[in-house]
Amino acid sequence: MNTKIIGTGSYVPERVVTNDDLADMVDTSDEWIRTRTGIRKRHVSEGEGTAAMAAEAARRAMENGGVGPEDIDLILVGTTTADDCFPSAACEVQKAIGAVGAVGFDISAACSGFIFALNTAEALLKSYGYRTGLVIGADNLSKIVDWSDRSTCVLFGDGAGAAVVRVLEEEEDRDGGGILAADMGSDGRKAEVLRCQSRTMGNFLTGTKPEPGYITMEGQEVFKFAVKKVPECIQRVLEKGGLDAGDIKYFVLHQANYRICESIAKRLKVSMDKIPMNIEHYGNTSGATIPILLDELNREGKLEPGDKIILAGFGAGLTWGAVLLQW
Ligand code: UT7
Numbered sequence: 001m002n003t004k005i006i007g008t009g010s011y012v013p014e015r016v017v018t019n020d021d022l023a024d025m026v027d028t029s030d031e032w033i034r035t036r037t038g039i040r041k042r043h044v045s046e047g048e049g050t051a052a053m054a055a056e057a058a059r060r061a062m063e064n065g066g067v068g069p070e071d072i073d074l075i076l077v078g079t080t081t082a083d084d085c086f087p088s089a090a091c092e093v094q095k096a097i098g099a100v101g102a103v104g105f106d107i108s109a110a111c112s113g114f115i116f117a118l119n120t121a122e123a124l125l126k127s128y129g130y131r132t133g134l135v136i137g138a139d140n141l142s143k144i145v146d147w148s149d150r151s152t153c154v155l156f157g158d159g160a161g162a163a164v165v166r167v168l169e170e171e172e173d174r175d176g177g178g179i180l181a182a183d184m185g186s187d188g189r190k191a192e193v194l195r196c197q198s199r200t201m202g203n204f205l206t207g208t209k210p211e212p213g214y215i216t217m218e219g220q221e222v223f224k225f226a227v228k229k230v231p232e233c234i235q236r237v238l239e240k241g242g243l244d245a246g247d248i249k250y251f252v253l254h255q256a257n258y259r260i261c262e263s264i265a266k267r268l269k270v271s272m273d274k275i276p277m278n279i280e281h282y283g284n285t286s287g288a289t290i291p292i293l294l295d296e297l298n299r300e301g302k303l304e305p306g307d308k309i310i311l312a313g314f315g316a317g318l319t320w321g322a323v324l325l326q327w
Contacts, residue, residue, distance in 0.1 A: 002178035003122045005325065007065020007164035008295040011056040012043035012157070012282060019154070026150040033154045038258025042157025042283030044142045049083035051092030053160035054138035057291070058097055061134065064298070065164035069097045072164075073130035075104035076121050078113020078287040080196070080316070081140045082106055089138060099134070110194070111254050111315025112184070113137050113287030114161065118311070118323055119182045125167050136162040137287035144196050146214040155256070156215075157283035161291025175305045177326025181240035183233050184321035193221040194316040222318075226260050229320045230312050231267040237310060237324040245270050247308055248324075250297065254313035255279040255289035264312075276302075286315065303327045 018041045019030035033039055045053070054077055062068065075090045082089040090104030109116040114137030121133040138160035145153050168178070198213035234251065238244055245268045253261050258279055265275050278293050285292060290311050297303050305327060312322035 001126070001170070002168045002173055002176060003125055004166055004168055004173065004178035005163045006166045007061045007063070007067065008162065008291065008298045009057045009060025009062070009064055010159065010161040010288070010292040010295040011053050011060065012159040012285070012292070013045040013048050013053065015044050015046050016041050017044050022154050026148060026153060028150045028154055036259070037155060038277065038279045039154065039283045040280040043159060045140055045158040050079055050081050050138050050140040050160070051083050051089045051096065053140065053158065054079070054089055054136045054162070055093045055096035057138065057160035057162040058093055058134050058136055061162035061164050062097070067132060067164055069099040070101060071132045072099040072102045072134050074121060074124055074133035075099060075102050076107055076117040076133065076135050077104070078107045078109060078117035078137045079139055080108055080110050080113065080286065081144060093136065102134070109315065109319045110317060111256065111284070111286045111289070112313045112317070112319040112321050113315070114290045115311060115313045115321035115323055116184060116319070118163070118165070119184055119321065121165050122179050122182070125165065131167050133165040134162060135165055136160060137289070137291045139286035139288055141215070141286050144198060144214050151219060152215050152217050155284050157285050159282055159285035159288040159292055161288045161295055163291055163294065177306065179323060179325055181237040181324040182322070183236045183240070184319070185229070185233065186317045186319045188317065190221070190225065190318040193218040193225070194318065223257065223260060225318055226256065226314045227263040227267065230264050230314055230322070233320050233322045234268060234310055234312050237322045241324045243308065243324070248274065248310055249307045250309045251275050252290055252293050252297070252309055252311045254315070255282065255293060256284045289313070
């Protein structure tokens with residue numbers, strides 16, 4: 001049995017915010033943002049929630065994969081910005097797309113959310129005998145960004161990406177492949193370097209009401225962690241799959257900073273031709289960056305049966321993970 005991605009979809013809100021727009025709000029410049037991050041613009045929700053974006057990405061992925069809502073057995077959404085504490089974004093997506101026969105829940109791993117959700121989906125599909133899963137990475141970070149903090153507000157954007165994952169019997173799929181290897185990790189000792197204290201401030205004894213939180217980050221700490229952990233994690237999936245970096249067509253990396261991706265490429269000793277980038281258009285959409293980029297590659301016809309690719313990400317937790325796939 002092979003667990004394969006058979007369809008992809010993505011969605012970003014219409015409203016575009018350029019670096020110059022942000023320079024009107026905080027003490028920053030297009031030049032600083034471009035040279036330090038690679039970002040030129042981002043899409044920001046003007047009211048559309050995480051579930052609405054996720055559902056639209058899901059519809060596009062189902063259409064691309066030729067499946068309907070009645071085919072979906074499992075919905076996993078990697079997100080840290082579900083519209084409500086509960087219900088989960090996955091249950092909201094289930095309602096929106098009419099996948100009444102599915103079970104859905106969210107995975108909280110920040111920017112690693114899609115990778116964690118994909119790995120969890122693969123395990124559940126195999127162990128529960130499900131056939132088709134919908135794996136989504138969706139985030140609405142604009143609602144938890146402090147728009148007066150130039151060190152974070154220039155980095156993020158909103159969006160969603162989705163993949164339909166299906167277990168195929170060998171007679172259905174002579175190409176073989178699918179998910180070949182996976183690796184995930186977390187280090188809670190580093191929680192402070194990237195945090196959003198939300199929904200946690202209420203206190204019974206003092207009568208304090210819950211207050212909305214916002215993102216705080218020690219950027220350089222996250223940078224150093226990412227450029228060390230992501231290549232190590234990629235090496236582990238390569239070893240598990242019995243391959244080396246030269247066998248991989250694309251490394252589809254979390255889009256947090258162009259310089260982070262360059263540094264990962266250098267450590268893997270691969271050229272930037274193998275590291276597709278779209279950060280300039282969307283900024284860091286957290287759990288959505290990897291499935292949005294994957295969807296773009298798929299729709300541009302850049303993925304062919306047999307191609308080996310690695311998806312890899314990192315984020316708050318701290319968390320990190322990678323998946324080796326044969327398309
Ligand atoms: O999904 C995971 C989420 N997070 C990340 O991946 C973040 C990883 N880290 C990074 O991408 C980078 O550390 C940043 C882009 C956040 C910052 O780049 P940096 O090269 O590490 O800059 P820095 O923090 O060392 O700041 C350099 C200077 C400082 O000024 P001084 O102290 O040198 O005078 C900052 O105050 O740049 C200043 N600065 C800015 N200037 C203009 C910080 N933010 C801005 C800004 N515009 N937006």
